[in-house]
Amino acid sequence: MLSILSIIALGFFLGMRHATDPDHVVAVTTIVSRERQIGAAAWIGALWGLGHTITIFGVGAGIILVGWVIPTRLGLSMEFSVGLMLILLGVLNLTGMMQWINDHFAPTSDGTIIHSHAHSHGELVHTHAHVHSHEGETHSHRAGQASLGFIDRIFARLGVYQVLRPLAVGLVHGLAGSAAVALLVLTTIREPRWAVAYLLVFGVGTIAGMMMITAAIAVPFTYASNRFSNINRGLRLATGLLSLGFGLFLAYHVGIVNGLFTSHPMWTPH
Numbered sequence: 070m071l072s073i074l075s076i077i078a079l080g081f082f083l084g085m086r087h088a089t090d091p092d093h094v095v096a097v098t099t100i101v102s103r104e105r106q107i108g109a110a111a112w113i114g115a116l117w118g119l120g121h122t123i124t125i126f127g128v129g130a131g132i133i134l135v136g137w138v139i140p141t142r143l144g145l146s147m148e149f150s151v152g153l154m155l156i157l158l159g160v161l162n163l164t165g166m167m168q169w170i171n172d173h174f175a176p177t178s179d180g181t182i183i184h185s186h187a188h189s190h191g192e193l194v195h196t197h198a199h200v201h202s203h204e205g206e207t208h209s210h211r212a213g214q215a216s217l218g219f220i221d222r223i224f225a226r227l228g229v230y231q232v233l234r235p236l237a238v239g240l241v242h243g244l245a246g247s248a249a250v251a252l253l254v255l256t257t258i259r260e261p262r263w264a265v266a267y268l269l270v271f272g273v274g275t276i277a278g279m280m281m282i283t284a285a286i287a288v289p290f291t292y293a294s295n296r297f298s299n300i301n302r303g304l305r306l307a308t309g310l311l312s313l314g315f316g317l318f319l320a321y322h323v324g325i326v327n328g329l330f331t332s333h334p335m336w337t338p339h
Contacts, residue, residue, distance in 0.1 A: 073263050080267045084274025087246075088118065088282055092151055092319065096238050097283050099158045099312040102305045105294050107287045113235045114283030115276055120239025121246075122272030128247035129254070129268045133261055139248050141336040145329040147245045148336075152320030154241050159313030162305060249338035 087093075097117055101110040131137040139147075160166075250271065258264040293301035328334040 073258065073260070076258060077263065077267050077270050080271040081274035081277075084271040084276075085278030085281075087250075087271070088275050088278030090246075092155065092315065093117075093121075093242055093279070094282060094286075095308075095312050095315045096155060096158060096242065097235070097279065098286050099155075099162050099308045100235055100238065101283050101287050102162065102290055102308040104287050105291055107284050107291055109231075110287030110291075111280045111284040113231070114279035114281070116232060117235040117239035117242075117283070118272070118276030118279040120236040120241075121243035121275055121279075122239075122269075124240050124243030125247045125250055125272055125275075126265075126268050128244065129251035130265050132248065132251035133255060133264045133268075139338075141334045142329065144248055144336045144338060145323055145327055145334055147248075148327075149320060149323045149329055150241050151245045152316045152318075152323060154238060155312045155316030155319065157316075158238070159309045159311070159316055162309030162312065252338055 097114060100117075101113055104110045104113065128137070128139075132139075250268070254264045254267050258267055290301060290304055293304055324330045327336060
């Protein structure tokens with residue numbers, strides 16, 4: 070029992086180390102490059118870790134409990150999706166589309182634009198909904214739609230897009246790495262329930278590690294945005310180029326070197 074608990078405890082620290090993988094760091098760096106608050110960046114890291122944990126646990130549990138076997142091409146396709154995602158993040162950052170999405174509002178099919186903002190009265194936080202149309206703007210406010218708690222304030226500050234983006238990126242990263250993690254667990258822990266528990270602890274460690282990483286990455290961006298706008302623009306440009314370049318390299322390696330687009334694909338989960 071002690072050895073099993075020790076292995077699972079080790080899983081937490083391995084999960085934290087897993088968060089430092091280059092493709093993970095490049096992706097979250099691109100995402101947090103426009104954040105001006107370290108706390109918000111840390112929550113972005115937590116959301117990335119949550120998405121990563123969902124797919125690691127889902128696919129990993131299937132491999133451990135049901136005996137799923139991932140075909141070579143499917144495994145390569147999951148890794149190739151990471152390259153495509155990094156390319157997309159890089160392009161969005163370089164073209165300014167990422168900032169445009171953050172700053173603008175999606176119009177509805179009838180031409181109206183709906184958005185909401187949150188403000189507080191002491192510890193109470195509530196939102197106002199605005200509808201922009203050709204007839205002007207309407208403003209609705211329901212009394213009593215107030216709630217306490219820092220979660221409400223965090224999500225109101227980040228917004229839906231900022232919440233879904235790191236969650237989706239984490240889901241893709243977890244999908245690509247799930248097979249390797251599950252197979253590693255199977256070679257170490259024979260008892261299925263403990264192996265599944267290890268996956269959960271591994272995921273918690275990944276969340277904790279990515280929160281620390283994103284908070285640390287956000288420090289220079291926050292400092293530069295408050296004092297040196299030119300340096301901040303240069304940092305955002307550098308992160309976009311890094312994401313694009315790393316994504317192209319990864320896509321080439323998976324698609325050509327590992328043979329995803331050839332008749333003899335080769336895949337080793339890692």
